[in-house]
Amino acid sequence: MRYTDIAIVGGGLAGSTAAAMLGRAGIPTILIDPHPVYPPDLRCEKLDGGQVAILRKTGLAEAVLRAATHDGQVWLARFGYLLDKKPSDQHGILYDTLVNTIRAEISSDVQTIHAKATAISTSTERQKIALSNGDEISARLVVLANGLNVGLRHTIGIERRVISECHSITVGFDFTPVGRPTFDFPALTYYPERSRHRMAYLTLFPIGNVMRANLMVYRRMDDPWFRQLRQTPEQALLAIMPGLRRIAGKFKVTGQIKIRPADLYESSGHQQPGLVLVGDAFATSCPAAGTGTGKVFTDVERLCNLYIPDWLSTDGMDADKIAGFYDDPVKRACDAASTAKAYHLRSLSTANGLSWRAQRWARFIVRAGEGLLRQLHDRPTAGSDVQEAASRPYPGTAGVTR
Template sequence: MRYTDIAIIGGGLAGSIAAAMLGRAGVSTVLIDPHETYPADFRVEKLSGRQQVERFLKTGIGESVLRRTTFSAENWIARFGRLLDKSPSQQFNILYDGLVSAIRDEIPDHVERIWAKAVTVTTSAERQRITLSNDETISARLVVLANGLNIGLRHQLGITRRIISTCHSISIGFDLVPTERSTFGFPALTYFSERPSDRIPYITLFPIGTRMRANLFVYRSFDDPWLRELRRAPAETLDAALPRLKRITGAFGIPGEIKIRPVDLYVNEAGGRPGIVLVGDAFSTSCPVAGTGCDKVFTDVERLCNVYIPQWLTSDGMDADKIAAFYGDPVKRSCDEWSAAKAFTFRSVSTSTSPYWTAQRWARFMAWSAQGLLRPLGGAMHLEPNFLGHSSSSSSSSSRSSSSSSSSSLSSSA
């Protein structure tokens, strides 16, 4: 049996950040994951916006990881085939497996890594016991469950899941290549839907290395025939849904595989259980359309590793009261509530035909148009729709992030 203070189950985004942070702090830590080399997975494909980047930097590993991304300093915003604004942005583009690999490189060598699956977990107010697929056993003071959408261990522990919205949105990822020219004419682009009936909030295009990557978001059921048409004839189906997109992008093709991922919004009821804490998607999911998944992961892990674990390890035991303090943390709760509210606001502003939400769509269109006209004159104000559906302004010189809707990143896997 191996003994440790912290056992992290799951070596994706949340688990790897936690291992790096705790290892750097000198905390005895074991990272458990089946994959020594993290496999390709359609999840986070960019980090974007000042707030999200600042949250990542609080983990202490953000600066070195961001150097391995493809940076976009400008994001074009368009709708109805019309370029509205060339907005300064902070977009750091990287495929999910590359992001996890970069974070794992920040984990100190003294952190033990076990490439196996956690089969069973037994928790108590004192020590926790983990049995692995390689027949090893781990004894830990605390288990950090960061295994994302995997539900086996949560079911075994009797942790119930509360569904908030089934198939709330669907994320679609693919590459774009320009036709009859070598490159696209924009650095990065967010193109908003032309009609609420299309149930498409937007498509975002951004470079990763030499590739131009596309993330398309839709509000449809997973068995919608439209998705089958997209797989069968991707370029034609996209052109029919966004017929004026090519006025901005020029002609393009869609080579290679199209990846489709539906997202359920849920929260796991884990607050009263001793010895184990859930972070990232293992605790609750977010909507990729709103681009808040990484914010939730960074906030969860930063608060847990910078604030709570150091406090918990100064006294014996790991009772439910200690764990409840993390779930009740005001910074974490504020981020979770903001993320959940933004998920439903984005869906309403994208698909609802009520007078209020129709007015919201046009208000945003006119705000971005005005911003784009003023920017060359040096008078542009950055108008950022908040999670209540209204807009707050800040000067473009002090805010370098794109609007939350124009720089959303695919939700994180934790």
């Protein structure tokens, strides 16, 4: 039997971040995960400025940013027309690189056991975890950060309720220029041309010397379009984004095409003594909405900076004490915003009601207007040049039909 204050089950993004934070705080911690090196996985592949701001509260941002690629600017396009070139604070990084970078920041004082947790028993004082290697752990608190693996949770009465099956699908691949060494854009977001194509957007961003593509769509996994995508990827992409070649030029899809569906679900029965759920173990988010990483960082930052030090300062670990984390106003606001954005983006991308169509056109016009203003602001302000620019239609607003 090994004794510790905190036992973390799962060494993905949530679990590894928690282990690194608790280790730096000098809190006795054991991390349990079967993988000595976290394997490749299609999940978060970039961080935006808001997510980096939360990551800074964990003390791990500098290490992560050194391993990531900053784009600096993103082009926005729709219908084959450039709408804007706006400053960007996106940082491209593959998910396994992100997790392994954070793991490298875990203090040597944190014990890491490469095994699976097979059983958990909880109480108001100490919790016991049985491992696949025969070891047992006694901890004051168990942090469940094992993502989508529901088997262990079911054994202790925690259920998963799916609220939107296959809510969205993420497609990841490398995007390579043909006939030239690089693309003209540092990063690109291409918005859907027609609601019938059932896509949220295509985002292209650099990771090292590679242009990475994440395509977010709303389809069923048995949609024949996915078979076409695997067989003739360039033609499949141009079938739903005919104007893409006008912005990107000739391109080819390289490397493995990875496809990952995402269900939205929430947990019940999780308010138990000695046990707390974080990240996807508690509730999932929609990758298309881009809120998942921020949600994980928010969970772990609140838990490790605020609640765990407070809980350990008093005896016991009853359910009422742990309920404070689930009721935390920052966490609740983050969870609610994540869910709301997931549903709003899906409707905005696919619904054909008059209000949704109006919203799509409004966003298009606003982006084109912002781009025109930015173009005028960045141009030399000689009077004749300004008059000429003002009289010439901006590419994002000319020749567009619906």
